[in-house]
Amino acid sequence: MKRITISPPVAAVLLAIVLFLLSGLLPNGYGNNLSVALAQATNIIRLSVFLGIIAAGQTLVIISGSEGIDLSAGAVVTLSAIVTYVIVKGQDGNVIPALIAALAIGAAIGFLNGIGIAYLKIAPLVMTLGMAGVVTGLILVAQHGNVSGAVAPLMTRIIARPVFLGIPGAVIIWIIFAALMWLLLERTTFGKKLFAIGTNRTTSRLSGVNVTGMVLLTYALAGMLSGLGGFLVLGNTGVVFINIGNPFLFPSIAAVAVGGTLLSGGKGSYFGTMAGALVLTLITSLLTTMQMPDSVRRMVLGATLLILISIYGRQRGFRQ
Amino acid sequence: MNRQRWQSVSFRNPYLFALLLFLLALLVNFIFQPNLFQRSILNSNMRVFLPLILLASGQAVVILGGGIDISVGAIVSIINAILASQLGAGASAEKTLLVVVIALLVGMVAGSINGFFIAFLRLQPIITTYATSFLFAGIALYILPEPGGGVPLVISSFYRDTTPLGLPLGLYIILLILIAWYMTRQTRYGRYLYAVGGKPDAAYETGVPVNTVQFSTYVISGLMAALGGVAITLLTGSGNAQVGDALTLASITAVVIGGTALRGGVGGIAGAILGAIILGLFKNIISFANVDLWWQTFVNAAIIVLALAAPGVINLLRRKRI
Numbered sequence: 001m002k003r004i005t006i007s008p009p010v011a012a013v014l015l016a017i018v019l020f021l022l023s024g025l026l027p028n029g030y031g032n033n034l035s036v037a038l039a040q041a042t043n044i045i046r047l048s049v050f051l052g053i054i055a056a057g058q059t060l061v062i063i064s065g066s067e068g069i070d071l072s073a074g075a076v077v078t079l080s081a082i083v084t085y086v087i088v089k090g091q092d093g094n095v096i097p098a099l100i101a102a103l104a105i106g107a108a109i110g111f112l113n114g115i116g117i118a119y120l121k122i123a124p125l126v127m128t129l130g131m132a133g134v135v136t137g138l139i140l141v142a143q144h145g146n147v148s149g150a151v152a153p154l155m156t157r158i159i160a161r162p163v164f165l166g167i168p169g170a171v172i173i174w175i176i177f178a179a180l181m182w183l184l185l186e187r188t189t190f191g192k193k194l195f196a197i198g199t200n201r202t203t204s205r206l207s208g209v210n211v212t213g214m215v216l217l218t219y220a221l222a223g224m225l226s227g228l229g230g231f232l233v234l235g236n237t238g239v240v241f242i243n244i245g246n247p248f249l250f251p252s253i254a255a256v257a258v259g260g261t262l263l264s265g266g267k268g269s270y271f272g273t274m275a276g277a278l279v280l281t282l283i284t285s286l287l288t289t290m291q292m293p294d295s296v297r298r299m300v301l302g303a304t305l306l307i308l309i310s311i312y313g314r315q316r317g318f319r320q
Numbered sequence: 321m322n323r324q325r326w327q328s329v330s331f332r333n334p335y336l337f338a339l340l341l342f343l344l345a346l347l348v349n350f351i352f353q354p355n356l357f358q359r360s361i362l363n364s365n366m367r368v369f370l371p372l373i374l375l376a377s378g379q380a381v382v383i384l385g386g387g388i389d390i391s392v393g394a395i396v397s398i399i400n401a402i403l404a405s406q407l408g409a410g411a412s413a414e415k416t417l418l419v420v421v422i423a424l425l426v427g428m429v430a431g432s433i434n435g436f437f438i439a440f441l442r443l444q445p446i447i448t449t450y451a452t453s454f455l456f457a458g459i460a461l462y463i464l465p466e467p468g469g470g471v472p473l474v475i476s477s478f479y480r481d482t483t484p485l486g487l488p489l490g491l492y493i494i495l496l497i498l499i500a501w502y503m504t505r506q507t508r509y510g511r512y513l514y515a516v517g518g519k520p521d522a523a524y525e526t527g528v529p530v531n532t533v534q535f536s537t538y539v540i541s542g543l544m545a546a547l548g549g550v551a552i553t554l555l556t557g558s559g560n561a562q563v564g565d566a567l568t569l570a571s572i573t574a575v576v577i578g579g580t581a582l583r584g585g586v587g588g589i590a591g592a593i594l595g596a597i598i599l600g601l602f603k604n605i606i607s608f609a610n611v612d613l614w615w616q617t618f619v620n621a622a623i624i625v626l627a628l629a630a631p632g633v634i635n636l637l638r639r640k641r642i
Contacts, residue, residue: 067582069446071569116625120632123582125388125446129569130625137618144614250450257447264444295461302454309443309451 008260011311012275016282020044023286042168044282049170050236052277054229055252056181057110057222059273061124062256063185064218065198065265071128072113073226073252075135076106077245080230082139082147085240090150102227109135110223114216132249139242151238159235170232174274181270194218198266251280258308279308337631338578338594345601352608363483366490369600371396371552373490373593375567376574377497378544380592383575385537386517386584387438387445392545392571394456395430396564399423399549401460404469404559411472424546430456431542435535453568460561469559479554494593501589513537518585574599577627598627 024037054073061068080102087098109131116127158169185191196204197214205211229248234240253263259276261268283304287297350356356365375392382389406419430452437448482489504510515523516533524530545564552563578595580587602623611619 116629116632119636120629121635122628122632123576125582126573126576126628127625129573130621130628133621134618134625137615137621140614141618254447254450257444263447293462293465295458295465298454298458298461300458302451302456302458305451305454306437306448309447310437310441 007272008258009269009272009275012258012260012272012279012308015308016275016278019279019282019286023282023289026286026290042166042171044285045278046168046170047285048274048278048281049174050229050233051248051251051255051281052174052274053177053232054226054248055255055273055277056177056270057225057229058252059181059256059259059261059268059270060194060218060225061222062253062261062263063194063198063265063268064215066124066201068124068198068218068265069128069253069263070110070113070219070222070226071125071249072109072131072135072223073128073229074245074247074249075132075139076109076223076226077230077233077248078242079109079135079139079245080106080227081234081240081244082143084231084234085147085149085151088149088152088155090152092152092154095152095154099228099231102231103224104227106227106230107220107224110226111216111220113223114219117219118212118215143242147240149240151234155235156238159232160238170236173232178270178274185270190214190217195266200266251277251284254305255280258305335579335588335591335594338591338598341577341627341630342594342598342601345598345605349601349605349608352605359483359486363481363488363490365600365604366488367480367551367555369597370490370493371548371555372567372570372574372599373494373596374497374544374548374551375571376578376592376596377501377589378541378548379571380575380578380580380587380589381513381544382445382537382541383572383580383582384517384584384587385513385534386520387534387537388449388572388582389431389434389538389541389545390446390449390568391430391434391453391456392541392548393564393566393568394453394460395427395542395545396549396552396567397460397561398430398456398463399427399546400553400559400563401464401469401561402426403471403550403553405464407469407471409470409472416472416475420550423550424543427542427544427546427549428539429542431539431545432535434542435538438538439531439534457562457565460564464559464561467558467560470557471553473557476554476557479551497593498590505588509533509536514585516584570599571596573624573628577624599624 020041024032054077058070058073061070083105084098084102087101088094113124113128113131116122116131117124120127122130157163159173161169163169164172185194193204193209193214196207196209197211201211226245230245233244233248237244255276256268256273257263257276258279259268259272259274261272283301287300292300346356353361355361375396379389379392402423403419407416411419433455434449434452437443437452438445479489484492512523512528512533515526515528516530520530548567549564552567553559556563574595575587575592576582576595577598578587578591578593580591602620606616606619606623
């Protein structure tokens with residue numbers, strides 16, 4: 001008997017659509033008002049962009065295997081958002097330097113993670129966890145809890161507002177970004193090697209892959225993408241605060257898992273992560289619209305996540 | 321010492337590095353706080369360290385078995401919420417005992433939920449316990465929406481000030497855990513645990529009940545988290561449904577500093593207990609060294625990263641030299 005299989009990304013997208021359609025039936029849902037429904041859908045996709053881009057770096061390190069994970073993503077998002085905020089100072093002309101600084105800082109932190117993991121053989125989970133503490137500490141030292149700066153009008157216009165046919169700029173950025181991620185993973189030697197070291201580091205090394213270099217590069221890249229995430233998140237919120245990045249940390253891992261990427265590495269896709277980010281953002285915003293207390297919201301989110309990963313996050317059994 | 325000997329020594333004694341680090345931290349702490357070894361100071365330190373020690377012991381069992389438990393902090397929060405909301409300041413001794421027993425059972429049930437999904441449905445531990453941590457944190461907030469409640473003063477001062485033979489209560493508890501652990505290691509279950517963590521496939525093929533062993537590690541972790549929750553409630557004497565949040569990641573760090581490998585199968589509880597004490601000593605040192613308040617988070621995290629990196633640096637240097 002042949003089992004019907006749906007690939008996780010498709011399943012996640014289908015789930016998102018079904019959930020969204022059902023949400024119309026809620027007492028304060030969009031009902032049969034098509035334009036409101038469309039506006040809500042656009043807004044949810046726009047909100048998914050930030051989680052989606054932060055989860056991109058997470059996707060890379062998780063594919064790279066050997067328990068790869070980046071727990072410093074949240075702290076890097078905060079730091080790069082603060083750096084952007086301070087550098088931009090409300091001037092359009094400062095946006096590009098600020099973006100470069102955000103990317104560079106993210107990459108530098110990711111590189112340090114890579115050194116700890118590749119050379120000092122620290123487990124990725126604890127290395128990036130320790131780094132998260134260091135970065136949070138740095139933020140406190142540098143800012144003493146208050147920052148002065150401002151977001152440039154250009155950033156708000158590009159990221160938060162509709163730019164083309166009512167599509168928000170963030171969504172367009174995400175589409176271009178997704179195309180680049182697909183190229184990186186599927187059409188470059190970096191991508192090939194990444195999946196190779198994720199499947200088996202020893203065989204990759206024996207077949208001539210510079211595993212250490214790849215690990216360094218992957219973590220640096222992941223840090224850089226978190227930096228980009230921080231820049232974009234700031235463009236959306238317009239204000240910066242000390243915990244701006246933390247709420248993205250574990251959802252970024254969950255988005256990768258929901259998207260069908262194996263947490264053991266070597267298998268996965270960015271489309272899956274995008275779908276995962278969409279589902280998670282949708283569930284979170286639905287729970288918010290239903291005006292449930294925080295406690296119930298957390299319980300429902302946890303239970304939903306459990307159900308989602310039970311459906312297609314299962315590892316093979318020992319008997320197989 | 322040549323390379324082979326160092327490697328075999330560090331392989332046979334995964335706690336060696338933790339022990340050195342512990343002595344170093346103790347020494348530095350003693351320099352900044354000369355009255356460290358006074359009985360009252362020792363006691364006040366131990367009662368602050370104890371919750372993390374309990375959590376780290378449970379976490380170590382899970383990690384030894386090849387898993388990880390991100391929900392321990394949320395379990396602590398549930399227990400704290402239950403105790404603080406059900407007891408209040410005027411509960412009788414019988415009621416207190418009953419509620420504590422119920423709380424421990426709740427911890428084990430929470431652990432078996434984790435274990436069921438991970439061992440029997442074969443889900444990935446990190447993401448499963450992350451999901452359940454939301455579930456548990458939600459339950460904790462549901463039980464105790466606002467910080468408040470409390471426990472009878474008699475009981476919390478029993479926890480604070482009981483010093484049999486002049487030694488802190490925590491020391492006896494650590495001794496109990498260690499005795500239980502060494503007895504467990506002698507049993508078939510103890511050997512199964514290391515086999516499951518080291519090579520689950522090979523363990524399965526040689527007839528080890530892998531799923532049951534994995535399941536049991538999460539139940540143990542849930543129970544230890546519940547004990548940690550009881551300890552922290554007695555320590556603070558009040559209820560706050562988010563009290564456990566900071567403990568989850570600290571428990572993992574403590575286990576790793578204690579020489580237990582995150583991939584499973586190497587290490588043990590003694591190292592995790594040392595690791596938890598080391599983390600506590602670091603905090604002590606920072607507060608007694610008069611580190612500027614704004615720098616404390618950074619210094620603490622930097623010391624932890626250095627402690628994590630040190631074994632790797634030693635290995636790297638040795639490989640270069642020989």
